[in-house]
Amino acid sequence: MIEPIALQSTVGTVRFWAIVLLLGLGVFFTLVSTVGVLRLPDIYARAHTASQTDTLGAGFALAGVAVAFGWQHAAVYTVLLLFFVFITNPTAAHAIARSAAETGVEPVLTEENAAEPEASAERDVPTETDGETQ
């Protein structure tokens, strides 16, 4: 028989609003990250914004849970879970982005950024380009 842990029966007003603030920040950052993953152009930009869910969103939400539990075993569990999520998920995002790079997924570049590799290629022969511009 699993005994339900007693959520602190009366939490103070300050603690209540601290919990609401932490959960609200967690939901906000997860919303930003979800919009970014849905709208950004390529896998590298999406991997950057997906890490936001893993660090800020999950971090704030799990911190809110830990504050709600107070001084109990469950709060230690929650902090360990938060620590584990903090360590592993950026590692996973890095592995995904690196596997994308090694399987040859090309990043989507804007006009100015796409012109840059050509400019650097022309820099190998500076005398010709200088002669053309002058």
Add this chain to the structure above:
Amino acid sequence: MTPTSLENVFLVAAGLFVVLAIAMFYRAVVGPTTQDRLLAVNVLGTNTVVILALLAAGLDQSWFLDVALIYALLNFLMSIAISKFTVERGGVL
């Protein structure tokens, strides 16, 4: 504040996380590359861990945290394994 309102705060937050996770399914379905889908599933797993922790607080079931911990472990293992598989097919996996 009364404990019921605090529990409602946790349940509402869990509901919002569920809505955001469902929105993330779009990228998992239409993502042009394998890595896009893998990234979306990874974010879905993180959202699931957070939802389980919020339900543990909202429903007063502390054993949900055990499930969340195992889910986080398996999620990390899944991401590493599939991203390794996409690079060297027929290697260790």
